[in-house]
Amino acid sequence: MFQQSLPTPCLRRAGVALLLAAASVAARAEYPDKPITMMLSFPPAGATDILARAIGQKMSETLRQSVVIENKPGAGGNIGLIAAAKAAPDGYTTYMAAVTNAAIAAAAYPPQSAHLQKDFVAVAGVAIVPHMLVVPAALPAQNVTQLVALLKSQPGKHNFASQGPGTLSHLESEVFKSTTGVQMTHIPYKGSSQALPDLMSGSSSMMFDSIPASMPHVKAGKLRVLAVASSKRLAMLPDVPTIAESGVNFSADNFFALMVPRGTPPQAIATLNRAVRAAVESPDLKQRLLDQGVELRYTPGEDFAKVVDEEFRTWGKVVQQAKVRLE
Template sequence: MKYPSLVVCFVLVALLGMGSSSVVAQKSAYPTKPIRWIVSYAPGTTGDILARALSPRVSESFGQQVVVDNRGGANGNLGTAAGAKSSADGYTFLLAGNASLSINPHVTPNLPYHPVKDFAPVILLGTVPLVLNAHPALPAKSVRELVLLAKTKPGHLNYASGGNGTTTHLAGELLKMSAGIELTHIPYRTAAQAIIDLLGGQVPLMFTAVPTTLSHVRAGLLRAIAVTGAKRAPALPEVPALAETLPGFEVTVWYGLLAPAGTAKDIVQRNFTEVTRTLQTPEVRQQLGAQGVELSGMGPERFAAFVKEEFTRWGKVVKAAGARPD
C-alpha cells in the first residue's frame, strides 16, 4: 500500500525538479529576442554616437541584436517619456541624460514621466564637460579676469545659449551665482545659431560641450577660458577647470542607460555587466574619447543615487534662475 505513495512522491519530485530547471533555463537564456534602446537624442549627436558605438558590441555579447531607436525632440522629453511608458520586461531601455532627467522636469511642469520614480538606472555611461568659450576680442583671458571685468561693468557682459532652461543656459546662471557677478543671458533658438554669432563677435561668451567648439578653439577662432568638469579635460589639458578658481563648480552633460521601473534586478545587473565590458574595450574608449566623452561605468545603485542628487541640485538652480521654456 505504501509503494504507490512512494511512486507518486518520486514523480512529484521529478516534476518539481523539471520545473525549477525550466525556470533557471529561462533566466539564463535571457535575452531571447532583440533589445531596444530608445535614444532620446537625434542622429549624429553625442548621445546617438554613444549608442551606436556600444550597441554592436553589446549585441555580440548578448547574442541578440540591440536596436537603436532614436526619439529626439523636445530637448529629450519625447524619448524619455517613451522609455517611461515601455514594458518592464527587460527588452526596452532608455539612453538619456541630464537634460531630460535633471533639468527639464523643473523647467517644464507636468511632464508625462518622473525621472526618479519611473526608471531603474542601469549604468552611467559617461560625461562631457562644458567649455566656457570667449570671442578673441574679449579682453578677459582667464576666469579671474572675466570676474573682474564683469564686476567692473555690471550687466554689460552677455552670454549666449541654445535656449532657456538648457544646460548651457544654467551653466551661465551657476557661474553668476558662484562668482557673484551679473551677466545678461541671450537665448537663441538653437545652439548652432548662437555659435555663429559667438564666432562673429555679436555675443562674447557661451558655454558649449567641449566637442562642439573644440575645432574652433584649436583654430584660434575662439578662446577657451575654462572647462566645467571637476578637473581639466583630456581634450583641452592646457585649459584650467573653473573649479580651480571657483571651488565646487562643476557642470557636465551626462549620459546613462536606464530601464523602466519594475524591471527585474537580475536583468538590470546583466545589462550593467555587458555594457561595462563593452565600455572597457580599447576601441570604444578611443572612439568615444575622441568625442570628448569621459567614460564612467557607475553601477545601478550609485547611478540611482546620482540621478536623485542631480535632480535636486538642478531644481535649485532652475528656481534661482527663474528658467522657463521658450
C-alpha cells in the same frame, strides 16, 4: 507478456505542464532574441548621441543583437524621457539618460508625465561628459575675466547659445549670468549641431557645450575654449581652468547612465548590465572616447541610484536660486 499501459489524463497534463515550463525557461534564457532600442533625448552628432552609439555598438557584440539608436530631442529632454518611460518594460527599450540634464528639467519645467527617479531603474552609470565654455574665435576675450568685462561693458548687446531650453547648456549660462551679473539674451537651439554654426559666425558670444561637439571647431580655430565646467581640470585640456577656478562658483560633471523603464525583468537588467560593463571597460573604447572629452566610468546600477538622487537635490537648488522657470 508485459504490456505498457497508456498515460492517464493526469500524467498527460503533467507532461504538458513540464514542457511549457521548460519552454518558458528557454525563452527567458534566450534574451535578447531581437534588436534592442536605445532612446535618447538629443539629436544626432551631440555628446549623448556619440556616447550612445559608441556604447551601443560595443553592447551589440556582447548581446549578439543590434542596438538601435532612436533620437527624440526637445523640451529640455522631456520628449525622449516620456517616450522611454511609456515603452514596454520588457528589456527591449533602454534609455541613455543625461542625468544632470534630467535633474535640471525636472526642477525647471512644470511636472511632466515621466520622471527619471520614479519611472526608471539604472542599469549602470556609464560616463561623465563635462561641458566647456566656448566663444567665437573672433571675440577678443582670451579668458573668463576678460569675457565678463566685455559683457559688462556692453549690457544686453550679447547673446548666449544653448542646446535648448531647460538643458544643462542653458542652465550653466543662467548660473554664469546670475553669478557674474552680466546681461545676455538666450538663443536656444535643438542640440549642439544647430547651435554651433551660429556661434562660430558670432551671432552669439558664448555657449556651454559638450567637448565632443565643440572640440573639432576649437582645433579648427573657429572657437576658443575659456574654461571647463567640470569639478576638476581635464586630462585632455590640462591648461584650461575650471569655471570655478576662473571665479564663477559652480561645477557640473554631467553624468550619464543607461536606464530602463521601471518593471523591466531583473534577468534582462542583469544581462544589459554585463553588456554595458564590457563596453565601458573596453580599453580601446575608453581611449577613443577620452580623446573626444568623454570619460567612461562604470558604476553598478544600485550605486548609481545614489548619484541620481544627489544630482536631483543639487540641481533643484541651483534652478531655484537661478530662478529658472520654463513652460
